[in-house]
């Protein structure tokens with residue numbers, strides 16, 4: 724039994740404004756380590772905005788204003804942690820696989836090189852380990868010099884996951900990582916997420932409620948910038964406390 728396990732993230736009274744528009748409204752949430760947390764909700768409800776706030780990707784958007792706090796292992800990500808360090812600890816995988824137009828090897832070695840690793844034997848080791856962890860090593864080990872753009876979309880997405888893993892993050896944010904993929908590739912990414920949660924904390928935005936119920940431990944249901952309900956995935960899907968959650972998961976809107 725886990726007693727008093729400290730949350731990986733503590734989010735308190737978080738509000739986010741794009742100019743005059745409030746996209747996140749008083750979000751409070753503790754996110755546990757070594758779990759998959761899923762964010763569900765209809766289009767435009769703020770899921771991606773919240774996900775991007777967790778590694779400060781919204782800093783890049785002009786006119787954004789954020790108040791409240793997000794703590795990672797007890798440190799405020801907006802005041803106590805350098806943004807470069809934060810993004811090393813909190814990696815991200817996007818909806819569209821976005822390998823860089825370079826070799827598979829160079830894609831995965833990119834982050835470690837930026838962090839100053841130059842020795843080939845060390846890079847070789849990181850590349851192999853990351854591709855293995857992303858369950859794609861066997862498929863690409865004989866063509867590491869090939870351009871990553873030339874493999875299938877599902878393989879590209881696993882290369883992007885390997886690229887994220889190569890800098891040894893603690894958390895992986897995934898923004899609808901399978902919505903551009905076929906069912907077989909989707910299943911591979913789902914299996915991979917379940918495998919990776921042993922070592923990482925995973926937070927995933929998904930439009931696919933079956934996916935959330937299949938693989939996540941906790942689910943947050945967002946609506947119009949608010950978290951309507953957050954809890955154990957089994958409870959959210961079988962016994963939602965809020966009528967709005969029930970209406971959404973039973974397909975009455977969204």
Ligand SMILES: Nc1ncnc2c1ncn2[C@@H]1O[C@H](COP(=O)(O)OP(=O)(O)OP(=O)(O)O)[C@@H](O)[C@H]1O
Nearest residue numbers: 741744746764765766767768769770771772773784
């Ligand atoms: N850069 C931006 N500037 C202004 N408004 C934005 C910006 N990005 C998002 N929004 C608005 O904030 C709200 C939340 O958007 P967000 O992309 O977080 O929703 P979402 O739940 O992830 O939607 P989807 O499932 O369609 O990706 C929407 O009303 C959107 O139009």
